[in-house]
Amino acid sequence: MELFWKKVQFTGTCWIWTAYLDRDGYGLFRSNRLTPKSWRAHRLAYALEHGSVPPGHLDHLCRNRACVRPSHLEPVTPKVNAERGMKAQQTHCKNGHEFTEENTYRKPNGTRACRTCHRDREKLPEALQRRAEAQLRYSARLKERQG
Ligand SMILES: [Zn+2]
Numbered sequence: 001m002e003l004f005w006k007k008v009q010f011t012g013t014c015w016i017w018t019a020y021l022d023r024d025g026y027g028l029f030r031s032n033r034l035t036p037k038s039w040r041a042h043r044l045a046y047a048l049e050h051g052s053v054p055p056g057h058l059d060h061l062c063r064n065r066a067c068v069r070p071s072h073l074e075p076v077t078p079k080v081n082a083e084r085g086m087k088a089q090q091t092h093c094k095n096g097h098e099f100t101e102e103n104t105y106r107k108p109n110g111t112r113a114c115r116t117c118h119r120d121r122e123k124l125p126e127a128l129q130r131r132a133e134a135q136l137r138y139s140a141r142l143k144e145r146q147g
């Protein structure tokens with residue numbers, strides 16, 4: 001695997017992959033002789049150190065995606081990884097309500113929204129007015145159909 005380590009720059013802390021990086025900033029290693037397809041460099045480094053690659057995600061403890069130092073890599077299950085991602089997001093809505101499980105819902109486009117804010121908006125006079133008008137239009141249409 002000399003070929004592999006030749007492409008690594010050993011800095012004081014992180015070992016930086018100097019060859020090709022993919023779109024996401026992870027190192028890519030390609031060798032026709034040893035590996036028919038390309039490998040993520042950090043996964044290969046981990047496999048060289050530990051003998052195998054764990055299923056699922058390998059997290060960079062140093063947050064440096066180009067780093068291939070095995071001791072900077074920690075296998076995480078998809079669940080833990082998702083939880084970490086959630087924590088990285090904001091914890092409160094723009095009006096300061098906490099995004100707890102009960103207070104959060106997903107909009108169709110996948111973004112989070114605050115239930116308290118949604119409820120407050122529905123209590124506004126304009127919202128009440130809107131609903132009253134919609135109700136009137138609905139009964140008018142019903143009458144037309146019956147009529
Ligand atoms: Zn590192």
Ligand SMILES: [Zn+2]
Nearest residue numbers: 093097114117
């Ligand atoms: Zn809110």
